[in-house]
Amino acid sequence: MEFVYLSEEGLEKLKKELHQLKYVTRPQITEKVATARDHGDLKENAEYHAAREELSMVETKVQILQDRLARARVVNEEDISVDEISILNVVKVRDLKTKKEFSYTLVSDEEASFKEGKISIASPVGKGLLGKKVGEIAELKVPAGILKYEILSIGLPK
Secondary structure, eight states: OOOEEEOHHHHHHHHHHHHHIIIIIHHHHHHHHHHHHTTSOSTTOHHHHHHHHHHHHHHHHHHHHHHHHHHEEEOOGGGOOSSSOOTTOEEEEEETTTOOEEEEEEEOGGGOBGGGTEEETTSHHHHHHTTOOTTOEEEEEETTEEEEEEEEEEEOOO
């Protein structure tokens, strides 16, 4: 079984999403199915079939979330090292070609959000940074080619 590593915030987000789907969304769609069923012939009832399809998608999402929660392991701040890059580290890097500096927080796929500066440890950049130390150069194989990042600092999430 492969674990899903999450922050406390990420775990709570998954729990809230699952709760919303199970206790709000699913009952609403179940009601739509029942209402559409009452409209008569099910063979030609597009509303019924659309509602059933929607319910099926919600059920699948519920199963996926339940599986992730069952495999979830919360990573606490005291478990995070700043000696080398690992999950939940905040990493400051400098692109050696453009001289631009970037700051990323390495997270699981479930918590990744480029807009928030959170990149997945499974992404090409995330994989390339894992295990590196301050001062090292990371050569990252990305679809556009190879990026060379100098590791400037490794910190803890705020």
